[in-house]
Amino acid sequence: MKLFDVYPLYPIEPVKALGAKLWDKEGKEYLDLYGGHAVISIGHTHPHYVKRLTDQLSKIGFYSNAVQNSLQTQLADKMGQMSGYYDYQFFMCSSGAEANENALKLASFQTGRRKIIAVEGAFHGRTSGAVAATHNPKIIAPFNDGHDIVFVPMNDLKALENAFDDDVAGFIVEGIQGVAGLYIPESSFLVKAQELCKQYEAVFILDEVQSGAGRTGKFFAHQHSVIRPDVITMAKGMGNGFPVGCVLIAPSIEPWHGMLGTTFGGNHLACAASLAVLEVLKEEQLMANAAKLGAYLEEELKSIPEVKEVRGKGLMIGAEFGFDVAALRKALIFNHGIFTGSASNKNTIRLLPPLNITQEELDQFLEALKIELKK
Numbered sequence: 001m002k003l004f005d006v007y008p009l010y011p012i013e014p015v016k017a018l019g020a021k022l023w024d025k026e027g028k029e030y031l032d033l034y035g036g037h038a039v040i041s042i043g044h045t046h047p048h049y050v051k052r053l054t055d056q057l058s059k060i061g062f063y064s065n066a067v068q069n070s071l072q073t074q075l076a077d078k079m080g081q082m083s084g085y086y087d088y089q090f091f092m093c094s095s096g097a098e099a100n101e102n103a104l105k106l107a108s109f110q111t112g113r114r115k116i117i118a119v120e121g122a123f124h125g126r127t128s129g130a131v132a133a134t135h136n137p138k139i140i141a142p143f144n145d146g147h148d149i150v151f152v153p154m155n156d157l158k159a160l161e162n163a164f165d166d167d168v169a170g171f172i173v174e175g176i177q178g179v180a181g182l183y184i185p186e187s188s189f190l191v192k193a194q195e196l197c198k199q200y201e202a203v204f205i206l207d208e209v210q211s212g213a214g215r216t217g218k219f220f221a222h223q224h225s226v227i228r229p230d231v232i233t234m235a236k237g238m239g240n241g242f243p244v245g246c247v248l249i250a251p252s253i254e255p256w257h258g259m260l261g262t263t264f265g266g267n268h269l270a271c272a273a274s275l276a277v278l279e280v281l282k283e284e285q286l287m288a289n290a291a292k293l294g295a296y297l298e299e300e301l302k303s304i305p306e307v308k309e310v311r312g313k314g315l316m317i318g319a320e321f322g323f324d325v326a327a328l329r330k331a332l333i334f335n336h337g338i339f340t341g342s343a344s345n346k347n348t349i350r351l352l353p354p355l356n357i358t359q360e361e362l363d364q365f366l367e368a369l370k371i372e373l374k375k
């Protein structure tokens with residue numbers, strides 16, 4: 001059987017990794033400024049993560065959500081402490097799309113309505129509702145097209161106000177738009193969204209799938225503003241490579257048996273991986289490292305004349321050039337062994353390194369970038 005060919009692949013196969021480094025089959029070393037798409041938060045094969053997962057696997061790796069699993073309650077407690085959302089409820093699933101699908105479903109259950117307001121440029125995943133709320137017609141199949149979704153431009157307060165009415169179930173926005181090219185919702189936009197959700201009794205959903213788990217220097221990117229969404233989703237960095245996602249749900253939304261569900265979500269290994277991530281984030285103060293090194297990277301990038309704009313927060317950064325960066329990114333990989341990310345904005349390089357990256361590793365990237373820009 002051959003693979004269903006949906007990914008354009010680099011001719012590179014990493015077989016080993018540690019921290020922000022990868023090695024391919026031939027032993028060539030790579031520097032990871034992409035984190036496998038913002039997934040690697042505490043660094044590849046972190047010893048505490050490896051130990052917690054292997055210890056857990058040798059005890060019990062999985063049982064279904066029909067039985068008690070105290071790892072879930074431990075994780076919920078720890079998540080409450082780390083995020084500051086102590087009084088919220090915690091639901092686990094296995095991916096970002098699934099987390100958003102559940103968040104949209106919760107908004108609809110809570111309000112009895114169907115309409116969702118989303119933001120232009122948004123990416124929320126590839127399942128039915130999540131992809132319908134994604135602003136990319138190319139990946140929306142006719143089957144997904146029946147949802148009632150309205151898109152408003154990012155940071156357009158008037159358009160946001162005009163989109164709200166009594167049919168709106170919820171408003172969904174990314175903490176920072178990642179796939180689009182690192183666009184930040186301004187505080188005033190988030191505050192307005194919160195006010196409108198309150199006024200129309202709609203559910204305010206923050207998609208922190210990519211921007212959560214400490215990546216921006218705070219636990220969630222929206223915590224750079226003074227808002228408190230009703231529902232928050234997270235995945236990617238939460239498991240450092242173990243497929244796990246979650247939904248944080250305000251106390252005002254009451255659960256009933258069968259309202260949400262999943263086979264794999266919250267299994268023992270997923271909990272062990274997520275607990276290990278939270279423990280390392282705290283122990284090694286990786287959010288502070290993300291804030292400090294993110295500010296350093298931003299300043300250094302701004303001093304490069306070819307860089308037109310730097311957007312983002314912490315270690316979720318986009319550098320926009322005056323040209324398509326595809327060739328530059330290729331040169332960084334093949335001439336310098338440095339992985340970076342792309343964005344829908346073709347002129348933007350997306351940087352999503354592990355949160356324990358060092359300044360020396362960032363300097364290695366900056367040097368390579370300058371060499372390529374001089375060519």
Ligand SMILES: Cc1ncc(COP(=O)(O)O)c(C=O)c1O
Binds near residue numbers: 178179210
């Ligand atoms: C903001 C955001 N939401 C949702 C998703 C979907 O996550 P997953 O690929 O785990 O389904 C992504 C993935 O890139 C994302 O960036």
